Amino acid sequence: MSTPADAETVTTRTRPVGAAIGLLVVVGLALVPLFVAPYETTIIGRILIFALLAVSLDLLVGITGLPSLGHAAYFGIGAYTAGWLTINVTAEAPIPLLAAAGAGALAAAATGWLAVRSGGIFFLMLTLAIGELIFQLAQSWESVTGGSNGLYGIPAVQLAGSPLVLAGLRYWYVLAVFLIGYAVLRLVSASPFGAVLRGIRDNEPRMRSLGYSPFRYKLVAFVLAGAVAGLAGGLLTAQQRLVTTADLGFTTAALALLAVVIGGAGTLWGPCLGAALVVLIRDALGPRLDGHGPLVLGLVFILTVYLLPRGFAGLAGLRFRRRPAEPA
Amino acid sequence: MIVDWFDTNLVSILNGFAIGSLLFILAVGLSIVFGMMDVLNLAHGALYLAGAYLGYQFAGDTSSWLGFGTALGAAALVGLLAGGVLSTMTEPLARRPHLDQALLTLGVALVVAELLAISYGNDVLRVNAPPGLNESVQVFGRTYPAYRLALIGVGLMIAIAVYVVVERTTIGALVRASVADRDMVSALGVDNRKVKLAVLGAGSALAAVAGVLGGPIYGAAPGLDETVLILALVVVVIGGLGSIKGAFIGALVIGQVESLGRALVPDLASFMLFGALALVLIVRPRGLFGAKAAG
Numbered sequence: 015m016s017t018p019a020d021a022e023t024v025t026t027r028t029r030p031v032g033a034a035i036g037l038l039v040v041v042g043l044a045l046v047p048l049f050v051a052p053y054e055t056t057i058i059g060r061i062l063i064f065a066l067l068a069v070s071l072d073l074l075v076g077i078t079g080l081p082s083l084g085h086a087a088y089f090g091i092g093a094y095t096a097g098w099l100t101i102n103v104t105a106e107a108p109i110p111l112l113a114a115a116g117a118g119a120l121a122a123a124a125t126g127w128l129a130v131r132s133g134g135i136f137f138l139m140l141t142l143a144i145g146e147l148i149f150q151l152a153q154s155w156e157s158v159t160g161g162s163n164g165l166y167g168i169p170a171v172q173l174a175g176s177p178l179v180l181a182g183l184r185y186w187y188v189l190a191v192f193l194i195g196y197a198v199l200r201l202v203s204a205s206p207f208g209a210v211l212r213g214i215r216d217n218e219p220r221m222r223s224l225g226y227s228p229f230r231y232k233l234v235a236f237v238l239a240g241a242v243a244g245l246a247g248g249l250l251t252a253q254q255r256l257v258t259t260a261d262l263g264f265t266t267a268a269l270a271l272l273a274v275v276i277g278g279a280g281t282l283w284g285p286c287l288g289a290a291l292v293v294l295i296r297d298a299l300g301p302r303l304d305g306h307g308p309l310v311l312g313l314v315f316i317l318t319v320y321l322l323p324r325g326f327a328g329l330a331g332l333r334f335r336r337r338p339a340e341p342a
Numbered sequence: 343m344i345v346d347w348f349d350t351n352l353v354s355i356l357n358g359f360a361i362g363s364l365l366f367i368l369a370v371g372l373s374i375v376f377g378m379m380d381v382l383n384l385a386h387g388a389l390y391l392a393g394a395y396l397g398y399q400f401a402g403d404t405s406s407w408l409g410f411g412t413a414l415g416a417a418a419l420v421g422l423l424a425g426g427v428l429s430t431m432t433e434p435l436a437r438r439p440h441l442d443q444a445l446l447t448l449g450v451a452l453v454v455a456e457l458l459a460i461s462y463g464n465d466v467l468r469v470n471a472p473p474g475l476n477e478s479v480q481v482f483g484r485t486y487p488a489y490r491l492a493l494i495g496v497g498l499m500i501a502i503a504v505y506v507v508v509e510r511t512t513i514g515a516l517v518r519a520s521v522a523d524r525d526m527v528s529a530l531g532v533d534n535r536k537v538k539l540a541v542l543g544a545g546s547a548l549a550a551v552a553g554v555l556g557g558p559i560y561g562a563a564p565g566l567d568e569t570v571l572i573l574a575l576v577v578v579v580i581g582g583l584g585s586i587k588g589a590f591i592g593a594l595v596i597g598q599v600e601s602l603g604r605a606l607v608p609d610l611a612s613f614m615l616f617g618a619l620a621l622v623l624i625v626r627p628r629g630l631f632g633a634k635a636a637g
Contacts (some may be wrong), residue, residue, distance in 0.1 A: 081441050081444075083448075125616075128619075128620050128623060128624075131623065131627060132623075132627070134440065134441070135376075135380065135382045135440055135441065135444055136579075138382065138441070138444060139382065139575045139578070139579055140579065140619075140623075142571075142572065142575060143572055143575055143576050143579065143615075143616075143619060144616065146568065146569075146572040147572075147612045147613075147615055147616045148612075150611075150612040151612045151613075154609075154611075154612065263568075264568045264572075265452075268448055268452065271445070271448075275445060306456055306459075306460060308452050308455075308456045309452075309453060309456040309457065309460070311452060312449045312450070312451075312452030312453035312456060313449070313453060314449075315445065315446075315448065315449030315452060316446060316449035316450065316453070318449075319435070319442050319445050319446045319449065320434070320435075320446075323438065323442065
């Protein structure tokens, strides 16, 4: 959790290796529906969706240094927006997704101006409170969200007029959007804008004295993270065709943060691995434990804090630590 | 005119005070631990829930003073022990970023809530008020549950007790000094860890006791831990970290927002909570009585 700077230098230094591994992973993921049963394919799709949420959260936690415990709110808002649009307006492919991303961004802007005034633990408390208020709103606004019953009976998403009913096709749709979302965040992270965000994370007063407005940068990062979280929420709707209040609740927000911490904050790829572990425990192992997956997740959380302060990415960093790290 | 208004909304206003009482008992521990040690204890809500289930365990079947008293005592004991465990668990992380400690307590909260759900199931369980308090009384011509009136009284008593301990005793001076400048207190030869252990223990005991006290109103059910944690956090943020006066005023305000606000404009209840939070933070970024720099 501490400073992920080392891990970053590792990824930049080993770029050819990293790119090759990335390419292999993408090819492997694309081949999944051809070799894996539909149920398992759906689980991997869920991992991708949760990974996109975790990566968007990593933009805040790892890169900007803003630990959020309310990020599921924007995920859920995106999911509800996509669901409502698919039922009432159109199921034609990019529209529900774009609307979901837009709704996530709007909600993040409406609440972010308040949240990003603070930092550190204070930010954690504020986002937690904001997330819970949005959760309550979703529960009480029954005409739109279906209240505690959830939003169900959502038609399958359509691509050029034909609905994506097969698990494999839906999976490719999820994978394509995931890759776009991931690429956007990767580019943002590598851009000068991303460098300013890291500067704010490491030394906010210095960035301010250099003439940057931390408030503005943090707010843009917050809105961007909200937009990508909303996009992930739109994907969730396309995948499971059901949205419940649990999707924007505290547990989802906590698990997203867990995925970031387990994987290694600030690396973007680490949180994807963390998300895979979280979803596997929750959705694959959980049913075998009478739905008490959260118990295992809580234990994993505790162990991670003690044993893996930098997550999986920290473990990968151990191998490369022979090379002297550049001064930050 | 105003008298009429009070008359119509009397029940809501009284409910607001009862909720405020409960929130103060819950939030004051959270606030002091946070203000002093920068340890955000996200397991605070889980401790409340553990207290609520203790209330069900001892006062779930029948209404008796013995059962309710036993539940209160057991909750205080369990809270103290849990505070000790939490203090010990966070000790190895003392040199790491404060976020790590918050994450640790979050993991503990998930585990505790899940263990409670495994033991007690997902239904809402009843906690009985002790005899004499489990009936209604007349207040200005309206019937009102006697237990809630008693809760307001208990909240006031605890508030006074905490105020006297923190503001008028040597131990309290130590706590206040630790909130103001922990390193200086440490340099004067006071073992920080012991102060943290004591404060975390007392705060956790109060949270568990609040669970028993809130039992006759809210019962015991999964998910309650999150609800009360959020309300307590809002109270702490509004009141200012480490301030007892702040926790008191914040609890009263949020109590009324939750009760009177919900009664007057039910559709906007969630917005009002956020609105209150936003308003206070814009005018006073560190909370109403917060002195220390935020974050």
